[in-house]
Amino acid sequence: MGMMELGSREKDGKVYYDFMLNRGPQHPGYGPVRLIVKVNGDYIEDARLDPGYVHRGLEKLMEYRTALQNIPLAERACFIDSINSTRAYVMAVEKLVGIEVPEYVEVLRTLAGELNRIVSHLTRLGMAGGAMSQHTAFMRSIKARERALIALEALTGGRYGTEFIIPGGLTNDMPQDLPDIIEREFKKIEERLKDVETVLLKNRIFQSRLIGVGILKPEEAIELGVTGPSLRGSGVRYDVREADGYGYYKEIDFEPVVAEKGDIYEIGDCYARVRVRYQEIRRSMEMVRKLVKIAQSFPKNERKILAIPKPRVATLTFEPGEAYARTERARGEMLYYIVAKKKGPYPYRVKIKSPSPTLMQAFLKLIKGVRIADIPAIHLSLDECPGDLDR
Amino acid sequence: MVFRALLLSLKRFFVSKREVTQIPEEPIERHPNARLQHTLDPMKCIGCRMCERNCPNNAITMVKREELDNPKNRLKIYPQIDYDHCAFCSICVFVCPTGALGHINVAPDPSVPFSEDLIQTPQKMYERYKIKEGEKV
Amino acid sequence: MGMEKRMMLVFFPGATSFILYSMLSMRLERKTLARIHSRIGPKHAGPRGILQTLYDLLKVLIKQLIIPRRADKLAYVIVPQLAIVFLGVALMAMPIRPQGPFLEIPHSLLFVAAVFTAMPVIFAVAARSTMNKYSIMGGARSIISFVAFETAKLVTIASIARLVGSRDLEAILERQNSHGPLALYLPLAFIVLLIVTLVETERPPFDAPEAEPEVAFGLATEYTSVMLAVRIATGYVTLYALSSLLSILFLGGYYGIPIGPIGEKSVRWFILKLAFVTRLFFVLRGGLARYRPDQIARYGRRIAMVLAYINLLRAGYLVLRR
Numbered sequence: 001m002g003m004m005e006l007g008s009r010e011k012d013g014k015v016y017y018d019f020m021l022n023r024g025p026q027h028p029g030y031g032p033v034r035l036i037v038k039v040n041g042d043y044i045e046d047a048r049l050d051p052g053y054v055h056r057g058l059e060k061l062m063e064y065r066t067a068l069q070n071i072p073l074a075e076r077a078c079f080i081d082s083i084n085s086t087r088a089y090v091m092a093v094e095k096l097v098g099i100e101v102p103e104y105v106e107v108l109r110t111l112a113g114e115l116n117r118i119v120s121h122l123t124r125l126g127m128a129g130g131a132m133s134q135h136t137a138f139m140r141s142i143k144a145r146e147r148a149l150i151a152l153e154a155l156t157g158g159r160y161g162t163e164f165i166i167p168g169g170l171t172n173d174m175p176q177d178l179p180d181i182i183e184r185e186f187k188k189i190e191e192r193l194k195d196v197e198t199v200l201l202k203n204r205i206f207q208s209r210l211i212g213v214g215i216l217k218p219e220e221a222i223e224l225g226v227t228g229p230s231l232r233g234s235g236v237r238y239d240v241r242e243a244d245g246y247g248y249y250k251e252i253d254f255e256p257v258v259a260e261k262g263d264i265y266e267i268g269d270c271y272a273r274v275r276v277r278y279q280e281i282r283r284s285m286e287m288v289r290k291l292v293k294i295a296q297s298f299p300k301n302e303r304k305i306l307a308i309p310k311p312r313v314a315t316l317t318f319e320p321g322e323a324y325a326r327t328e329r330a331r332g333e334m335l336y337y338i339v340a341k342k343k344g345p346y347p348y349r350v351k352i353k354s355p356s357p358t359l360m361q362a363f364l365k366l367i368k369g370v371r372i373a374d375i376p377a378i379h380l381s382l383d384e385c386p387g388d389l390d391r
Numbered sequence: 392m393v394f395r396a397l398l399l400s401l402k403r404f405f406v407s408k409r410e411v412t413q414i415p416e417e418p419i420e421r422h423p424n425a426r427l428q429h430t431l432d433p434m435k436c437i438g439c440r441m442c443e444r445n446c447p448n449n450a451i452t453m454v455k456r457e458e459l460d461n462p463k464n465r466l467k468i469y470p471q472i473d474y475d476h477c478a479f480c481s482i483c484v485f486v487c488p489t490g491a492l493g494h495i496n497v498a499p500d501p502s503v504p505f506s507e508d509l510i511q512t513p514q515k516m517y518e519r520y521k522i523k524e525g526e527k528v
Numbered sequence: 529m530g531m532e533k534r535m536m537l538v539f540f541p542g543a544t545s546f547i548l549y550s551m552l553s554m555r556l557e558r559k560t561l562a563r564i565h566s567r568i569g570p571k572h573a574g575p576r577g578i579l580q581t582l583y584d585l586l587k588v589l590i591k592q593l594i595i596p597r598r599a600d601k602l603a604y605v606i607v608p609q610l611a612i613v614f615l616g617v618a619l620m621a622m623p624i625r626p627q628g629p630f631l632e633i634p635h636s637l638l639f640v641a642a643v644f645t646a647m648p649v650i651f652a653v654a655a656r657s658t659m660n661k662y663s664i665m666g667g668a669r670s671i672i673s674f675v676a677f678e679t680a681k682l683v684t685i686a687s688i689a690r691l692v693g694s695r696d697l698e699a700i701l702e703r704q705n706s707h708g709p710l711a712l713y714l715p716l717a718f719i720v721l722l723i724v725t726l727v728e729t730e731r732p733p734f735d736a737p738e739a740e741p742e743v744a745f746g747l748a749t750e751y752t753s754v755m756l757a758v759r760i761a762t763g764y765v766t767l768y769a770l771s772s773l774l775s776i777l778f779l780g781g782y783y784g785i786p787i788g789p790i791g792e793k794s795v796r797w798f799i800l801k802l803a804f805v806t807r808l809f810f811v812l813r814g815g816l817a818r819y820r821p822d823q824i825a826r827y828g829r830r831i832a833m834v835l836a837y838i839n840l841l842r843a844g845y846l847v848l849r850r
Contacts, residue, residue: 019661021661021665042821042822065447066445068445068482068485068486069445069446069447069482070447071480071482072447072478072480072482073447129817132817132818133732133733133735133816133817133818134816134817134818135561135565135814136564136565136814136815139565139566139567140565140566143410143566150422153421153422153424153425154422154424155424156424157424157425157426157481157494158425158426158479158481161478161479161480163426163480163481163482166485171481171485172424175422175423175424181422199815200817203815203816203817205733205816205817205818205819206817208819208823209817209818209819209820209823310485310486310488311486311488313485313486314441314445314485314486371820371822372665373736373820373821373822374820408566409566409567409568410566410567411566411567411568413568
């Protein structure tokens, strides 16, 4: 997959050969995805994607492990935002087996999910700055992300491979000093976010690279199956957290961030998407603060973190049936579809639908006709992840 | 405006607070909850093999250690974790029925000359457990 | 050739100063950027990281020298060195020391401008000779950037010559001695030449020729070992030459206020101004992002050229007022 016919054209008596540019799996400032681009001067005529460099066969591996052992696999679908991905898997398992988790568990799961969303969006903002040679924004975003990771580590015990959400509940309870940690770290994050805003979002050069570039119309976005902030950057108000109302989102009056008509940018261009992500960080921070207060308000005896006894979690058996569940990750909608054919600890088939493949479809459509220099801008504003793409 | 960005960089140039943790001179502050290296309390381990069976990467093997004497542990077997294969998922800690396996918030040092040095014997984990308990007390 | 001249050729502003300047300013750049990013920068290599660039240079030198099979061997090896030679010649013609420049050329301003005009040709040949897609693209972007700002640069230089009434760099220094630094009279010229320096040294915001996500490393993609060191040094030697030119044209060169052992006409003033201008470029890097090549071209043709012409009008006004 991926070889294009390279021909030649004749124009005014001269022969022009097609120029093929390979942004290979080892290209600086990119991920391990291969993009083959046919170029005419500075403009792109055709593009093909050659993914598969990070394929680990997660779906097949999951068929040989129990529900609890599949948690590390479900996390590694996309490492940067692992909690929401695991949550989809665990919700599907719980639906299949018939477990209902207590409210306290939902609150903490939502808290961790929003923290992870902050981490993921900060990573993307930083990488967008780094690709535009704006290293100050990169360093600041990474430092802000470090603070959020410290808060996440205090809550869950891990930074990336968090192993916090398991079928039946959680692995550990919220520590006593979590509210203080969150307040302290969030204050530092806000300082750095202000810096990032000045140096990146309000920077005229950065704006000129992103505004008006890669406009994704709402109808196109829906038709291609784009989800997440990229969809909301085109003005479509669709967020799984609002649509499905899972977890604790309804109780805290969740409102998604949708791009509105702006005075400097157009709806659906790269800047709108980046701005949606930036505002989502702010909104997630608000939600985390609210959730911490709610979690603290639970009396001591109602703080159950497991709905089923601990030994049963390890020996969870599936009854024949199928179930699916979806969550809103930082990149988009993630869906897990689990099928169990016979009674046993292993699932028969697990299908993972991640947001990146559809994002890449949109990417391939958007980069036709733009300049070569716009490829990183569009790529980073769509926020796709190679691990997600290949699984 | 570009000028705001330039002014900010100018300001940061003159008023700069360095926010770096210089490893290894300064230690990284980790929350006590952080799940990194394993600790083992041999007095609690009953040799039920739950950790070995539930590890997703088959990183745990049970080895016979006569010297760690625990009357509840009939076969005198204790877990040995290979950090070459361990994914630090802490499922083993979760499923342990007695709570013998635990965590300490010290990151493993992968810069060892041989991969055999990465194998965490029950003795090593016991030492770490004593350090952790020592800190608590 | 007298002993004095020999010292100039070898030490300052000669070959040794190129190496020293490149190494010190690379380290200074990393330290300055680190301050802006709230980190520390090179610290362990030597006291306060001074030897860092030396170690980097040694590391680069011990790597294997690879010449691509399809590359034009002669051009690949010779042309990057030509860039430094040209810049060295330009530096030799500048009056850096009070005793006068190494090359006593009448109309030295014109000579230096002509040398800089040759740079895009060198880059183009170097890029084409590598026969690598990314280098060729980087070279094409280089040419676009340089050529777009040529007019602005030459018009600004012409305006300075018109105001002073001479094309000789020493005469410009004399005038600054009697009337004060030219930066006060023609501030727009200073700004335009500052921007042109950013273009010629391929720095942000005009670093499209070496934009990592697009063209892996631009011109230098296929260069390893010694050639890579030469290529990186070219960037800094261009900065050296242009900063020297800026110090001479606008800040007064070796003229200064007599303070203690430093006399009124001393090379130490020049070094101070050179350091100031260099550091200015590093600080500017912190807040800027990267332009697209077509945006660079538009910037050069519109903004820079318009500013240069406004500056020319002002220079004319100042001449008429005399």
